[in-house]
Amino acid sequence: MVKQGTILVVDDNKGVLNALEMLLSGVFREVITIRNPNQIEGALESGKVDVVLLDMNFSAGINSGNEGLYWLSRIKGIAKGIPVVLFTAYADIDLAVRAVKEGATDFVVKPWDNAKLIATLLAAYRLNESRREVKQLKEREEVLKGQLAPEREVVWGESEAMRRVYRLIEKVAVTDANVLITGENGTGKEIVAREIHALSKRNSEVMISVDMGAVTETLFESELFGHVKGAFTDAREDRIGKFEAANKGTLFLDEIGNLSYGLQSKLLVAIQSRKIIRVGSNKLINVDIRLVCATNSDLPRMVREGTFREDLLYRINTIHIEIPPLRERGKDVLLLADSFLQVYGRKYRKPDLSFSRETRERLLTYSWPGNVRELQHTIEKAVIMCDRQELRPEDFLFKNIPEQVSVGETLEDMEREMIRQALERHKGNLSAVAAQLGITRQTLYNKMKKFNL
Structure with a gap:
């Protein structure tokens, strides 16, 4: 039998706990036992408990079952979705039925039958897994709503430069190799990424796009890895991140050169391991993605300057596609x-x-x-x-751009001058400047900071 998840057993009888630990360790990957119900909250905060087996009486001489109802309520308040199976005596059957109406998944009568107990707990576990899968599908659907773009015909052109690009796209697409797409702003890097996805074996799944230049430092992990309810002030419900949403499909990280050095290490770990942890949880989640990145930055130069991690560049740059300017x-x-x-x-x-x-x-x-x-x-x-x-x-x-470039002037010099002129022309109206240059406001902010404008 393949062992299932983690079960938490709460009972004040040490002998009962020892017997259950021996029995259930052959069924569950981990069995957590506690005698004091005041420890329940700490056990649940670990985020790894999948099902709870809860006794209904804890205080000596008290057999009303009200303690079980109280702790059932507390468990549901802490982790609403976790199934709770109650331990009850024959005399508590009516109370157990009431508990089921109040949120318990099922109940088991003491003394228990081993086979029936295991069957009840596994049924509760599988029910929870089914609910979790449905919830994840709904969360993924919400993320995907903003990602699905209408299909349109793409004109690649007939120049030899673009023919070379497309031949490389066709070779790379059928593999799962990480791809780095580079080129100036507006050359069509995302279109190339979508074509790679469309020609890949993952084309029945979705491609998730993330503008790394628009992701703030504070929301980076939540945006990419997701979070659980209560992880921070505004985390009112669980939410999957872009990595999970792209599972089985393609994850496209645009403007990756704008990612701060500190966040690059967190991204590297996720890319290397193909595992993520939601903010506020400690549970590893496996993700199966095809990674495509894009930037208009000179990443090798940034590596030499110490602003981009060399190991991250190697990881994302298995195949490099350079898109020529128009x-x-x-x-x-x-x-x-x-x-x-x-x-x-x-x-x-x-x-x-x-x-x-x-x-x-x-x-x-x-x-x-x-x-x-x-x-x-x-x-x-x-x-x-x-x-x-x-x-x-x-x-x-x-645009009023000089046709001749002075000797020694670089593309960065030209870009800086374009932005400076646009800022003057629009009197500092950043929305108008971004619209004229064909970039996002966040990208404009980043470039203004880069060029000290």
């Missing part, structure tokens, strides 16, 4: 522009729109510092504002 993809710009024009033409009921020849030339020669995301937003705005069937250059609002 300015290096040639006529892919026009393929993407035509695709977005169709999408937004349908959305805004302007299906007959087209680009003028001058517009197509301008789209090709513009440097697109915001990459595909900027192109998408630019096309949408132009479709909204245009009153003709042909989109002309004046219908577009291109």
Whole structure:
């Protein structure tokens, strides 16, 4: 017989406890016995008890069973879902029936029959496991509601650079290898992650996305690993984290370069062991995930500077996919522009729109510092504002970025200057700046801190 979980036995008779410990140790992985019911709360706080066997009388000379009812109520207050089986004498049957109405799972009459006792306790344990599975499914469903995105056709382009990327995606997707996707902001790192998931053997499960730049230090463990009720002030109920929600599927950690050094070690442990512990609990939970990470940061440089753990980089970087910026993809710009024009033409009921020849030339020669995301937003705005069937250059609002870069200027220098100019243009309105640059407010905060802006 495969041993089950943990049982807590509460009885003031030492002989009874010894006998039950011998009997039940062959059925349960762990048998905890206590004589003083005042120790119940401490035993339950460990979070590992799966079923309780509770005597109904503890004080000498008192056989009313009211003590059992009192401690049943206390147990339900501490851990509502834990099944409680009561020990009762023949004379307490009516009281035991009342206790069942008040939340007890079942009762066993003393002196007990070993086979019947084991059967009753295992039934209570399995009932609890079924409830727990249903609860976890409901929790997972809640997490997934915000993750499910409508499917849409992706235009990968015909440039050799993107052909190489897609060939690598096809090779990697069929494995469970950890993947690190890098590239500038707006190049489509999440789209690549979703394609890896779609082509993988896990595609019948969900892909869970986490913007690591938007996860605060204080909520990191709760967000990724979940928490139990009462773990902190606002923890009013149990909640699964992103690791559990992604079980059997893919976990996508975006902007992983924004994770603080202190939190990197906690993430590393979870990735290495594929086990997590909810905040407020000490119970290990196994998770089966395929890990995909993305960043626009230079992680090797961050390792050299001591701001990113080298062991974490090795762990997430089994396969590296670098997405080229849009300015290096040639006529892919026009393929993407035509695709977005169709999408937004349908959305805004302007299906007959087209680009003028001058517009197509301008789209090709513009440097697109915001990459595909900027192109998408630019096309949408132009479709909204245009009153003709042909989109002309004046219908577009291109960013005022210098076409020539001074010698020695790096991509980081350009990025800093773009953010500085945007802050000046929008007079410090961070929402407007983030919208123009095509990034989230949290990412903008992180970059402003990085560049001391």
